[in-house]
Amino acid sequence: xxxxxxxxxxxxIAFALTFVIxxxxxxxxxxxxxxxxxxxxxxxxxxxxxxxxxxxQYSYISDTVEKENDCIVVYQSLEENVVVLNxxxxxxxxxxxxxxxxxxxxxxLRRNYILSQLRYWLLTEKFKNICExxxxxxxxxxxxxxxxxxxxxxxxxxxxxHDLGDRFLVFAIEGDFAEEPMVNIVKSSYYVDKFPTLIxxxxxxxxxxxxxxxxxxxxxxxxxxxxxxxxG
Amino acid sequence: xxDLKIIFIWGVSFIYMYIVIFWLIVLFDKGIKPxxxxxxxxxxxxxxxxxxxxxxxxxxxxxSALGLDYPKDKxxxxxxxxxxxxxxxxxxxxxxKKHKDYNIILINQKNSGKGSAMNNALSRSKGEFFIxxxxxxxxxxxxxxxxxxxxxxxxxxxxxxxxxxxxPRNFIERxxxxxxxxxxxxxxxxxxxxxxxxxxxxFPIYRTEILxxxxxYDEKNLTEDMEIxxxxxxxxxxxxxxxxxxxxxxxxxxxxxxYKQRNRWYKGTLLNLYRYKWLIGxxxxxxxxxFQMPTVLISGFLTVVAFSFVFYNFIISPLxxxxxxxxxxxxxxxxxxxxxxxxTFLGLNYTNMFFALVSFILVVLILFLAYKxxxxxxxxxxxxxxxxxxxxxxxxxxxxxxxxxxxxxxxxMQKW
Numbered sequence: 001x002x003x004x005x006x007x008x009x010x011x012x013i014a015f016a017l018t019f020v021i022x023x024x025x026x027x028x029x030x031x032x033x034x035x036x037x038x039x040x041x042x043x044x045x046x047x048x049x050x051x052x053x054x055x056x057q058y059s060y061i062s063d064t065v066e067k068e069n070d071c072i073v074v075y076q077s078l079e080e081n082v083v084v085l086n087x088x089x090x091x092x093x094x095x096x097x098x099x100x101x102x103x104x105x106x107x108x109l110r111r112n113y114i115l116s117q118l119r120y121w122l123l124t125e126k127f128k129n130i131c132e133x134x135x136x137x138x139x140x141x142x143x144x145x146x147x148x149x150x151x152x153x154x155x156x157x158x159x160x161x162h163d164l165g166d167r168f169l170v171f172a173i174e175g176d177f178a179e180e181p182m183v184n185i186v187k188s189s190y191y192v193d194k195f196p197t198l199i200x201x202x203x204x205x206x207x208x209x210x211x212x213x214x215x216x217x218x219x220x221x222x223x224x225x226x227x228x229x230x231x232g
Numbered sequence: 233x234x235d236l237k238i239i240f241i242w243g244v245s246f247i248y249m250y251i252v253i254f255w256l257i258v259l260f261d262k263g264i265k266p267x268x269x270x271x272x273x274x275x276x277x278x279x280x281x282x283x284x285x286x287x288x289x290x291x292x293x294x295x296s297a298l299g300l301d302y303p304k305d306k307x308x309x310x311x312x313x314x315x316x317x318x319x320x321x322x323x324x325x326x327x328x329k330k331h332k333d334y335n336i337i338l339i340n341q342k343n344s345g346k347g348s349a350m351n352n353a354l355s356r357s358k359g360e361f362f363i364x365x366x367x368x369x370x371x372x373x374x375x376x377x378x379x380x381x382x383x384x385x386x387x388x389x390x391x392x393x394x395x396x397x398x399x400p401r402n403f404i405e406r407x408x409x410x411x412x413x414x415x416x417x418x419x420x421x422x423x424x425x426x427x428x429x430x431x432x433x434x435f436p437i438y439r440t441e442i443l444x445x446x447x448x449y450d451e452k453n454l455t456e457d458m459e460i461x462x463x464x465x466x467x468x469x470x471x472x473x474x475x476x477x478x479x480x481x482x483x484x485x486x487x488x489x490x491y492k493q494r495n496r497w498y499k500g501t502l503l504n505l506y507r508y509k510w511l512i513g514x515x516x517x518x519x520x521x522x523f524q525m526p527t528v529l530i531s532g533f534l535t536v537v538a539f540s541f542v543f544y545n546f547i548i549s550p551l552x553x554x555x556x557x558x559x560x561x562x563x564x565x566x567x568x569x570x571x572x573x574x575x576t577f578l579g580l581n582y583t584n585m586f587f588a589l590v591s592f593i594l595v596v597l598i599l600f601l602a603y604k605x606x607x608x609x610x611x612x613x614x615x616x617x618x619x620x621x622x623x624x625x626x627x628x629x630x631x632x633x634x635x636x637x638x639x640x641x642x643x644x645m646q647k648w
Contacts, residue, residue: 002468004518010261011523014254018246021590029583036578095578152557159561171268210560 003129025102028139036095044112050081051119060129071131078127078137078165082120088173089189091155111180114173118182121171135167139199141175141192149208153196156211160218163228168218237545244538245587250642251527252594255421259601269381269475274306276442277376282349284314287323289482294327294372298334301377310337310353310489311367315343320367346433347451354440354448362440368482369397369434378476379437389442390431390461392419394606398480404490406481406617407625408436419473419603427524428471430458439529442469454645455500462508465520475605487628494632496622498532499639505529530541531632539630549551 057074092113095106124137140157141218142150157170175195177183190197192203197206198214201221219229279297283290290311297309300404313321321340327338339352339367350364361380375393382391397409422428431438447464448465453459463470484490505512505528512564514521558564599618603610610618641644 003516004426004468004520006515006518006522007258009255010254014250014257017253017257018250022242022246022587025583025586029581029587030577039578063391066550151553152560155557157586159564204322208560211562211564 004088010213022052031147033095033106038086038104040092042094042110044089044109044116047085047088047116048083051116051123054078054123055122056083058130061127061188071127075127075131075133075135077122077164078120080167081168081169082124084171085113085116085120085212086172089117090177095177107179110174113145114177114180114183117171117173117185124169124171134223135169136164136200136218137169137171137185138218139190140170141197141199142172143176143195144174145176145194152195153208155200156209158213160215164218167226184203237541240541241584242587244534244541245591247445247530249587249591249594252598255383255418256521256594256597257591258421259426260418261424264586268378269603270385271381272400274303275360275380276308276358277302277363277380277437278305278308278310278353278357279360279365280350281309281311281365281367282346282353283311283316283320283367284346284349285318285320285345287316287319290320290323291327292370292435293309293365293367294324294336297365298331299373300371300375301373304334307335308336308359309358309533310356311336311338312349312353313340314345314349317342337346338642344588345451346594347449347453347456350449351451351458354443357440359440362438363435364433364438365435365479366433366481369479370481371435371479372477375435375477375479375536379384379474379554382472382474383437384437385470387466387468387470388472389438389439389467390471392431392471392473393435393477393479394475395432395434395479395481396474396606396608397483400483400614400617402485402575403483403488403617403620405483406614407621407628408490409614410602410617410621411633412627413485413606413608414598414602416473417598417605420475420605422524423471423473423564425519425524426465426470427520428473429465429524429645430455431461431464431522432457434481434615440468453500454496454503458500459507462504462511465517466508466511477606482579490628491632491635494629495635495639498636501528501532502636502640532636535626536633536637539626540634565625567641 031167046223054074057070057159061070061074079122091107092109122140124135127133128135128137138154138157142154144150152173157172157213159170161168161170173186175187175192175197186192190199192199192204192206196208197204198209199205200217203217215229217224222229243273247447281290281293281297286293297307300307313324320532321338324336324338328338339356341349341352354362369595371393379393382388382579394417397412400406402408419428422424438460442464443460446467448458449456449644454500461471468538481506484493505525508525511517511521512525514525517525599622600610608614
């Protein structure tokens, strides 16, 4: 029996080259993850500064008698900040999904964002009371895993934010982020056990809500209803 | 945790890249350039033309055979009319009458397939070399002069010409035009490893003695050209791709015809792989056993799996998700447009993009080399075929393979 040759060296070289290409690709991914993390860190530093400023503004307003004008100014910038924060959170989620791996820097960033969202939410609730603001804030619990409707729920909330503008605030909380005790505290206080769950005016809705259903619930909270509540 | 989708994409990419890089290493290794030898004598050759309902092309095929730059008295042409229901028989008879100075024989048999027709011709053949010429193919006149010298190596059992699509007009034919160039280039690489696994119908030259020794054609085989090649490989003969001459073949011009052709080819491939399964991974057969046979085995399967994965994950699933999202907001598109502003360069998946870029560069390189070695110009009237091929080919082939798997599962088999 003739034994035909095997191009062992060529097989090995081909494997080595392919392997090197893959290592370069993976290292590129890690490098980009580092860039993403530093980009997000700088964003969060700005957010934390803004938050400190709002806490100071809140203290100031709660002690003043002529609140009305101050409330309007402070609320406008609070609303803008929440929008920026939500955009940053979207960015973070996008980065996580595009990272191919659970990059080590993202866990602390996620935690930071969740805390910022909760702080802003608490602050907003206080502002609403002091300034008697006719705005609706929604606490939205989502999950990045095993939640088919969460992406669509986020899409619906974005859609309503577009229509309701500064009278509608969304605070999105990654509900299965177990590393942050505050998440568990808020979840247990509202008995949140599945996703998506929305808290609107202290009432819990633990199922997916499309635009029409959600708009109806939100509109019922307003004292002075926006146009979109009338027109649908 | 890296998810399974990513492992799958990376795994498939790794296998594809590995195979292509291996080819390139073989290509750039010494000795890939085909030597140009001169024909020292003119042995008798038999050109066998099996024909079934080929009234439209048979005369042109016969003319191209007569047009070969080779002594008339050293050529024997055997047309096997395989029970044609059209006018093929009369056209051949008229042709013989008009060309009495040539040795043209017509054999009529009841329809029993190409393998049977070829064996019929083989049994009557007097030539030292036996050539199968499909009746929808046309050969360049220098073919015998440049192909026969390759038989100086006594282990060479078969020599193949460069095969190109004849006058491609629509996009189905144009995609095949590119595919054939790449296939020929691929066979050139495989020649240096002695790994060719199919000797396609249009004008492969065989050493008659060897063809008879191994038992002729398998008459019941769907792809007798692959089966005979595997049998030659089994007996450790060499099969060589020549780049110095061209055979033009008419390719299917509709999706339906292409599907029918490929269904037979791929089904035949799987059945032959099963028949010769002991060759797969067999170290005694060198590169053919450990590389080529496993590559042929997985290529169809990988194409289907990769295509289905990409199609579902990157087209169907996002599309359904978008429709569902829009349905949930009463098809209000405003947010979608505003979301464009949120895209950032950092949000892209650079690892996957890098792999896609490397794969694209490899595809372009293979295309460039295929065109170079087959002496075709990239910027020709068929240029548009290249992007069509890059974008559509895998999808088309995957659909063909899916059909084959369904047929095999439900035991739907065709005759040749």
